[in-house]
Amino acid sequence: MMSATISQEDVYHALEQVMDPEIPVLSVIDLGMITGVDITEGQPVLVRMIPTFAACPAVSYIKDNIRTVVEKALGVAVTVEIDKHVHWESNRMTAAAKEKLKNFGIAPPPVLEGDVRPEIMLNTPCPHCGSEHTYLRSPFGSTLCRAIHYCKSCGQVFEQFKPLE
Known part of the structure; x- marks a missing residue:
């Protein structure tokens, strides 16, 4: 059961620790992969995400990492869904993500x-x-x-x- 003291900010902070498995210097936040977080009393925290590419082989792995990291950090149940209403575009990447990529050699x-x-x-x-x-x-x-x-x-x-x- 979820505590009423969990905020969206807490969830987003935890999501900063979920790194892309193919580019481990970038989080799902850096990449703009998170489209929303819903917190409803008595329900698992719902995290909506989008893959960077439709056929990305790492989607299941990233979903599992989101669930594991947020559950461990906040002590709440988490459900992760693919947001089928939003498509990822490279303009969703933060300026910090682009600098991290460059420093990583990409x-x-x-x-x-x-x-x-x-x-x-x-x-x-x-x-x-x-x-x-x-x-x-x-x-x-x-x-x-x-x-x-x-x-x-x-x-x-x-x-x-x-x-x-």
Whole structure:
């Protein structure tokens, strides 16, 4: 049974500890994956989330982590649902998330204004040296949400989190 002293802020604070299994420096909050938290007396806390990609293989793992972390942190029952009314887009990522990605060696997605165009992935700034003298080697990276780039300035191969609307 849930305590009336649990707030949405408490739940969101706990969710900051739920890290993405593919990019362990980013939380589900950083990624903008949480679409809502409902707290109703006598009911499990309901957390609504969206995956970053529809076919993301880590969705079940992330749902389980959300449930486990929030239950342990707050001592309440938790239900996690996929929000089918909201689609994830890369603009949901926080500025802090983009900086964490860059520091992790992955180029963050650019802010999208309008449609995603193939040329938006050209000349992606290198997360290692900052050069825009780069090229897209493959739109397919190690996961569905990444592309592979090469920096002509520092010679590093790097991934970019794909822009998505």
